[in-house]
Amino acid sequence: MKAYLALLAGASALALANPAHAVLQFSADIGGTLIQCVDQTACDSNLAIGTITTVVPTVVPNGGGTVTFLGSAQTQTVGSNNTLTTTSFQIENTGPAIDVTIAVGGTDFVGPVTSISNSGSGTWTNAGGSTITLQFYADTANGQGGESPTDTPGTQLANSGVLNAVGPADSINYNSGLVPFADANAYSMTLFTTGTIIAGSTATPSQLTGRSQTMVAVNEVPEPASLLILGGSLLSMGWFLWRRREAGEAAA
16 A cells, blocks of 8 residues: 555655756857857746847848847746747848858757657748758757757757748748657757848848747646546556455454
8 A cells, every 4th residue: 555655645745846947049140240148047038937039129230231149038948848949039140141040959959759840930031042041850869959059969850951932922831741750858959940041232131030949749648637537547556456455354
């Protein structure tokens, strides 16, 4: 009987336990300017754990114009729902063409995981001829991604290929569907973007707006309610077996 009670107590504790504080960070190379931020540090304007928001514009010279990075938001959730998302608010170019590289990494996602779904989107304005490639990585070794703009540990799960902007207004949309990825323990996920933004002018800046990427894991972690139901069932079975044994001993 004590064994069944101990099992129920363990299941209840697991259902109520909080996940460990995971590390979320990003690095971006925007036209040769390095922008980096780690969750819960001075660059992060959002005090919530698991969310990075940078809202102070970064403006740097670019030939006779400028490149302006208007901030970004990164979020990770860890537990029965494991997700990693990122959005760049806007990158605006009024000078010569620039290259853009961005990596966003999160660690300590909870296994077991069986597959991961990957998607991305964005909008181009006055940027016909610009390009973008979206890639998605996961690592069974739980390696930290995003320590540099090209830091992508683990295995590449999906790749959009080169997506081209056409005309004065265009959009990108990519969805990999479910991609197999198996790990019973803690793992990491990393989002990666690389591309170019064509030359723009003060009167007609070339822009990439709302570039977003998301990874959503499908795992086998039981819901807390399921754990409690399982524990209750085991307790009831244990109680029944104990009563039957007591009855048998009394009859003897």
